[in-house]
Amino acid sequence: MPRFAANLTTLFTELPMTDRFAAAADAGFEGVEILFPYDIAAQELRRASLASGLEIVLINAPPPNWAGGPRGFAAVPGLEERFRRDFERALRVAQALRVRHIHVMAGRAEGERARETFVANLAWAAHRAPHASLTIEPVNRTDMPGCFLSDYDLAADMIERVGAPNLGLQLDTYHAQQITGDVPGCWRKVAPLVRHVQIGGHPGRHEPDSGPLDFAAFVAELEAWGYRGWIGAEYAPARTTHLGLGWLKRLHAACG
Secondary structure, three states: OOEEEEEOOOOOOOOOHHHHHHHHHHHOOOEEEOOOOOOOOHHHHHHHHHHHOOEEEEEEEOOOOOOOOOOOOOOOOOOHHHHHHHHHHHHHHHHHHOOOEEEEOOOEOOHHHHHHHHHHHHHHHHHHOOOOEEEEOOOOOOOOOOEOOOOHHHHHHHHHHHOOOOEEEEEEHHHHHHHHOOHHHHHHHHHHHEEEEEEOOOOOOOOOOOOOOOHHHHHHHHHHOOOOOEEEEOOOOOOOOHHHOHHHHHHHHHHO
C-alpha cells in the first residue's frame, strides 16, 4: 500500500503549523512534509509529530532567506561557505525532528562552474551526513526561472558523479509534467534513483486528480516497480484542503 504524506507548508494552512499534524492524521495521511521548518522550535514540531503519530518525511535545505534572497544555492559558485554553514543548521533540525529525507536545493546558476559547485557541495553534504538521506529535485524554469537543476538527465549525472549511497532523486509529478510532458515515461527512466515522490495536479498545482496524468495508474505503477518510499502531497488546494481530499480516498481505494 502506498504511504501518503501531507505537505504541511501547503495544506491545512488555515490552522497553526503545530495543529496541522492532527488535521493530517484525521484526514488519513500517515506522514508529513514541511518545506522550511525553521521558524518554529524543533521541540514543538517534534511533540506535534509524536502526538499525531505522523513521521516527518522531508524538509528542504538550506533554510530560506525571508528577506527575499535565494532559497537554494548548492550550485551557486562563491557561496560554498554559506551552503555548508546553512546545511549544518538544516542537519541539526533534521536530526531533532527525526526527518527521513533532506532535499538539497540547487538554486539559480548556469554553466560548468555551477555543475562543479553542485557536485562538490553534494559530495561534502553526503560525507558530512552519511546517516541522512539527501535528495535533489529537478524543477521547471517556468515557475522558477534560472534554476540550475531543471532536467532529469542532469540530475542523474549529478548523482552518478557524486557516487554517494545516501544521495538520490526526488520526483515531483507537477515539475515532471512541466519539464517532460510525460510523467510515467520520466518515472521509468529514473526509477532506480528515486527516493521520494511528490504529487500535484498540472496545470495549476492543485489537487492530484486533474490534468493529463492518471494518478491512480501512476501510483499503481510505482507499486509495481517496487517503490516503497513516501508519496508527498504538495499542492495548493483549489478551495480548502478538506474539500479537496477526495483524491486521497480514491487512491487508497484504487490501491487497496
